[in-house]
Amino acid sequence: MTAPIAEGRALVMEFGGPSLLAPRRRPVRAVAGVDIAIRRGEALGLVGESGSGKSTIGRLLLRLARPTAGQVLFDGQEITDVPRPALRPLRRRMQMVFQDPFGSLNPRMAIGTAVAEGIALHGLARGREARDRAAALLHRVGLAPGLHGRRPAALSGGQRQRVAIARALAVEPDFVVADEPVSALDVSVGAEILALLRELRSERGLALLFVSHDLHAVRSLCDRVAVLYLGRVMEEGPADAVLHAPRHPYTRALLSASPGHPGEARGPRIILRGEIPSPAAPPSGCVFRTRCPHALPACAEAVPALRAMGPDRRAACIRDEVMAA
Known part of the structure; x- marks a missing residue:
């Protein structure tokens, strides 16, 4: 198996927290113990609702931000605590395409x-x-x-x-983070940009982290997909497998709400109850349990680990039908 070019181990990212003026303020945990790896030449799609931590993970892997805890590695070298000036030799090899190109030009x-x-x-x-x-x-x-x-x-x-x-x-990078690069574009223009990214990735052997809420775009571009909810990975695996036969209830809900596209498992529409909890006060146990239509009392007791579902596929759910793979 190809070695990762970019890797995060047990990544945690918190914002805010207690201060002199607000000593009881809780930190907002945007990323909560995420393991993620992008192999050379691979495209990984990172999907989830707004506030799930997708863009934050991209910034951490590029070391545009330093994690609160965990490790960041690039091409096997740990860069978690490397000062920004010392990162300059690596900057050419890691680049970002922002959601708003006008703001970045x-x-x-x-x-x-x-x-x-x-x-x-x-x-x-x-x-x-x-x-x-x-x-x-x-x-x-x-x-x-x-x-x-x-x-x-x-x-x-x-x-x-x-x-x-x-x-x-232009600087011939090995790894690119594309953060919602088509979300502000109309459908036809977005499709052209996706086709361009596919061609360029193939031509140049790029590793790509594609951050998006558009499951159809992820399926058309990515080899693998990781599904995030409140800063945690709910499910990950080959894009075709996850989007054809999702194992986690949250992935199923996302697919049921997405526009219909050939090859995607939608099924009946799943309406999630309640609002997304605050990342400053996430639920105990499984963070998705307060909205999950299949939650069990045991879901409140412990954070479910990502369990192997087969080759290169994992899901974080204690339900028997998920664990029985």
Whole structure:
């Protein structure tokens, strides 16, 4: 099996907590003991409702934030406590495509210059060669030469997202986190961006963490999927297997609420009761139990471990039908 390029072990991330002005304030636990690994050349989809911790995990793996507890490894090297200046040699190898490309691009800089800037900054090429590389990559992502001198405000949302992808790939990374890259785009433009990501991942052998709430997008792009709820992994495994035959009640509920797409197991619509609990005061035991239509009294007693369901597949549920795999 291919070794992971990016890995998180028992990751915990908390925000807030007690202070002089609020000594009783509870910390918000956005990520609660997550193990995650992305292998070389693999695409892992991270799915779940808003507030489940998806984007936070992406930032932790890129060491854009330091975890409260746990370890972050990149290409076998632990980088959990490495100071940010010392991370610079690794920054070229790990890149991010943000949900809002307009916010991540310099509004005063032409897009060709923005892409060439990263190439020069990391010492891959300079001057004319950097500009030529940038132009070739912008053309590869579908932007005509006449657009290369324009600023981000003059482009459509889909075009700006193509620029963001080009800028991330310009420095020849090994690992890319794509954080909801199509959520702000209409369906047809989003489909084009997904197709582009598929092609580029195949061409370049990229490892990709694809953060999304769109299960159809995950199925079309990813090899594996991990389903998050309140900062914990509920289920993970090969994308086709999980989306054809989900084992965890939460995964089933997500699929039942998603738009119908061929090959996805939807079944009857599952209406989850109540609201998502606060991450500052999660339920005891299984964090999903307060909304689970199949919860048992035992679900309140202990946090269920991720149990093997077969090759490369796990789920965190104590119910007999899940444990009996």
